[in-house]
Amino acid sequence: MPIWEILALFVKGFVIANLIMVVFALMTWVERRLLSFFQYRLGPNRVGPFGLLQPIADLLKLINKENFKPNAVSAVLHLAAPIATLFFALAVFAVIPFGNEDWNLFGWVTPSSMAADLDVGVLFAIAMSGLGGYGVIVGGWASNSKYALLGALRACAQLISYEITLTLAMMPVLLMTGTLSMSKIAEGHLDWSIGGWHPWFIVWAPLGFVLFLIAALAEANRAPFDHSEAEQELVGGFHTEYGGLRYAAFANAEYLHLLAICAIGVTFFLGGTSIPGLPDANAWLDLLSFTVKMAFFVFVFIWIRATVPRLRYDRLMRMGWKALLPLATAQFLITALIASQGWGRA
Amino acid sequence: MSNNFTGVFRGTKNTGVGLATTLRAFLGRNITEQYPEYKHPVMPRFRGRHKLHRHANGLEKCVGCSLCAAACPADCIRVVAAENTDDNRVSAGERFAQVYEINMSRCIFCGYCEMACPFDAITLGNDWELADLNRDQMIYTKNMLLADPPTKDNYGMNRRAVTRPEPDLDSSLPVWLEETVSRERAERSSTDLAPTKRQGRGK
Numbered sequence: 001m002p003i004w005e006i007l008a009l010f011v012k013g014f015v016i017a018n019l020i021m022v023v024f025a026l027m028t029w030v031e032r033r034l035l036s037f038f039q040y041r042l043g044p045n046r047v048g049p050f051g052l053l054q055p056i057a058d059l060l061k062l063i064n065k066e067n068f069k070p071n072a073v074s075a076v077l078h079l080a081a082p083i084a085t086l087f088f089a090l091a092v093f094a095v096i097p098f099g100n101e102d103w104n105l106f107g108w109v110t111p112s113s114m115a116a117d118l119d120v121g122v123l124f125a126i127a128m129s130g131l132g133g134y135g136v137i138v139g140g141w142a143s144n145s146k147y148a149l150l151g152a153l154r155a156c157a158q159l160i161s162y163e164i165t166l167t168l169a170m171m172p173v174l175l176m177t178g179t180l181s182m183s184k185i186a187e188g189h190l191d192w193s194i195g196g197w198h199p200w201f202i203v204w205a206p207l208g209f210v211l212f213l214i215a216a217l218a219e220a221n222r223a224p225f226d227h228s229e230a231e232q233e234l235v236g237g238f239h240t241e242y243g244g245l246r247y248a249a250f251a252n253a254e255y256l257h258l259l260a261i262c263a264i265g266v267t268f269f270l271g272g273t274s275i276p277g278l279p280d281a282n283a284w285l286d287l288l289s290f291t292v293k294m295a296f297f298v299f300v301f302i303w304i305r306a307t308v309p310r311l312r313y314d315r316l317m318r319m320g321w322k323a324l325l326p327l328a329t330a331q332f333l334i335t336a337l338i339a340s341q342g343w344g345r346a
Numbered sequence: 347m348s349n350n351f352t353g354v355f356r357g358t359k360n361t362g363v364g365l366a367t368t369l370r371a372f373l374g375r376n377i378t379e380q381y382p383e384y385k386h387p388v389m390p391r392f393r394g395r396h397k398l399h400r401h402a403n404g405l406e407k408c409v410g411c412s413l414c415a416a417a418c419p420a421d422c423i424r425v426v427a428a429e430n431t432d433d434n435r436v437s438a439g440e441r442f443a444q445v446y447e448i449n450m451s452r453c454i455f456c457g458y459c460e461m462a463c464p465f466d467a468i469t470l471g472n473d474w475e476l477a478d479l480n481r482d483q484m485i486y487t488k489n490m491l492l493a494d495p496p497t498k499d500n501y502g503m504n505r506r507a508v509t510r511p512e513p514d515l516d517s518s519l520p521v522w523l524e525e526t527v528s529r530e531r532a533e534r535s536s537t538d539l540a541p542t543k544r545q546g547r548g549k
Binding site (some may be wrong): 306 | 364
């Protein structure tokens with residue numbers, strides 16, 4: 001690999017990472033505004049037009065706060081945990097196909113809006129997403145505080161029980177596309193048709209989509225599965241002992257996690273960048289389509305947060321193991337039948 | 347197992363109902379009032395910042411009797427009375443309030459002062475934006491209470507510029523007071539009983 005290819009990869013990664021960071025900043029605003037609308041309120045609308053500069057005000061506040069570190073914490077891990085969480089959450093975006101256009105740079109063909117088109121992109125994404133949970137666990141443990149430890153324990157248990165459902169809910173799509181490359185999965189629905197149409201995989205595996213949605217909530221530590229934070233019981237859960245920018249890193253990672261899961265969901269179940277009835281859209285329309293689908297996901301997540309209260313912890317586990325897992329298995333078997341018989345293969 | 351799956355269906359149904367409820371809220375009108383721009387109107391009898399009143403001729407209604415201070419359960423009113431003189435006639439009675447202070451940080455806005463006042467000199471108005479940055483500024487002096495409530499900036503903070511000029515004390519007296527005043531003046535053997543312009547209160 002020549003040096004300029006590596007350089008180009010760096011540039012692409014840099015651009016994507018920074019764009020995602022901007023989206024994160026907007027996400028904090030979007031979430032607060034949308035939550036307010038769900039509660040007959042207006043939300044932050046004072047800083048800048050429509051309150052759009054609120055994230056900057058928040059950031060300034062967090063920067064000004066003391067970089068607090070309690071005496072009894074494990075100093076290295078306490079610092080490493082938020083950084084690691086942030087890193088892993090951001091790493092997922094390396095394999096997300098925001099578009100499907102290829103650029104031909106001096107004979108070197110590279111996907112335009114995807115940092116790295118790995119052959120095992122799905123594996124990479126799931127692994128990075130799962131590793132993000134370790135930042136939470138390590139942070140909670142390193143804090144040397146009961147509340148933080150309880151939060152970390154919960155994150156741990158939740159990770160194990162919901163990661164399985166998440167992956168199993170994604171399996172139907174993998175069965176039908178027969179690949180682990182994210183860009184191929186995004187176009188995979190073109191290989192299957194019902195009566196001449198190429199529906200997204202949400203039509204082929206609707207139950208899988210719903211289960212993915214639920215498991216994604218747990219994976220991203222979102223309400224109603226935010227037991228590792230659980231302000232009412234655990235103060236702040238795993239980030240009780242964090243403040244200022246270290247806390248900001250955790251918050252950042254949480255939103256990036258959410259966005260990453262949304263992006264994976266769009267790629268898997270909503271046909272990636274494809275627009276129905278418009279097979280040859282240009283790169284910008286592709287990006288817009290992807291963004292709109294992600295926005296839909298985000299809206300649903302916020303909608304659910306505004307609606308569903310936190311489950312009791314034992315019920316959460318029971319739901320994960322006794323309800324979601326069997327249902328995901330059922331969907332897996334049904335899709336396995338379809339895929340093995342080749343019904344609907346175009 | 348079956349128990350489990352009825353739970354799944356029940357949970358799905360209940361969650362759906364909840365989602366519909368929140369979506370209705372999302373589509374409905376919000377009820378937030380944008381405070382500094384929009385100030386929620388108070389009820390007519392709302393008890394807010396006090397006002398001291400004057401007669402139509404400019405003399406103060408307050409005669410410095412301190413009944414309001416006596417009635418005040420929060421002990422936030424301070425009145426120091428002084429005698430009216432011909433040279434310096436401030437109120438319509440014998441005496442006037444030389445000092446009239448209300449400590450707004452102690453006042454509980456019960457309205458007892460209003461009820462105690464025999465001359466309706468003090469009433470509780472409708473102004474409620476009384477926040478300030480300094481405890482000293484919470485002590486409202488007579489001039490402040492006599493003046494119109496100050497205008498507020500966008501953040502509800504007072505712009506203290508009570509520059510209302512002292513009333514013209516030579517102006518006319520109300521009809522119902524003229525007799526008293528002229529008697530007082532006579533008792534003080536004033537040589538110059540200037541005829542006062544009659545300007546009745548109308549009622």
